[in-house]
Amino acid sequence: ARRNRRREKAGGHYTARSVYNSQLPWQPTLLMKSLVWKIWAPRKIKFYLWLLHHNRLWCNDRLQHRGWENPYFCQLCRRNLESSFHLIGECNISKEVWVKPATWMGCTTLSPASWRACNTTTEAVTAILNSAAPRERRGVKTMVALVTWQIWLERNRCTFREKTPSALSITEACRRDIEQWRLAGAHAIAAPFGDKREE
Numbered sequence: 001a002r003r004n005r006r007r008e009k010a011g012g013h014y015t016a017r018s019v020y021n022s023q024l025p026w027q028p029t030l031l032m033k034s035l036v037w038k039i040w041a042p043r044k045i046k047f048y049l050w051l052l053h054h055n056r057l058w059c060n061d062r063l064q065h066r067g068w069e070n071p072y073f074c075q076l077c078r079r080n081l082e083s084s085f086h087l088i089g090e091c092n093i094s095k096e097v098w099v100k101p102a103t104w105m106g107c108t109t110l111s112p113a114s115w116r117a118c119n120t121t122t123e124a125v126t127a128i129l130n131s132a133a134p135r136e137r138r139g140v141k142t143m144v145a146l147v148t149w150q151i152w153l154e155r156n157r158c159t160f161r162e163k164t165p166s167a168l169s170i171t172e173a174c175r176r177d178i179e180q181w182r183l184a185g186a187h188a189i190a191a192p193f194g195d196k197r198e199e
Helices: 002-009 016-023 029-037 043-053 060-065 084-090 092-099 121-131 134-160 167-183
Strands: none
Touching: 029 043, 029 121, 043 121, 043 134, 084 092, 084 121, 084 134, 092 134, 092 167, 121 134, 134 167
């Protein structure tokens, strides 16, 4: 009976979507479609975002839960247990990173002040988007992808290469990637969106 229901949902055909929906029926698929799969970003970053929203990144909290060796602390701030949400939204270094792009054109809602009461990454991103002007939402989604990706890369450099964490280096990487993504066709962040405001 379950197999027949799956076929009916998929129009009688096997699809990756039908299998995904049958195995994870409780997941907010429409929200993931909007926050992950329909934004402009390289595919590897979309996959990373999917892991981030589902709390599946191999941060220290997950390693600890499995009983695997881990350094416990966030690799950026060295103060708290590292989790996906802590790394992206609670870490002092990450907050410092978010503040800088929030001063760029169209990106004011990236400021941590707009999502202070959130407890998950998905809640925080939803709060950011709800605060954004409708014409800026596509660009803001792309900026969220870019900033979270650069925070993750910096975390990995600190973990595996013993780099000293730097909010400035993350911000500079974001600025560099904005230009590269524009050249690759990211119309959602076309200038003047994301450009620095005149001082």
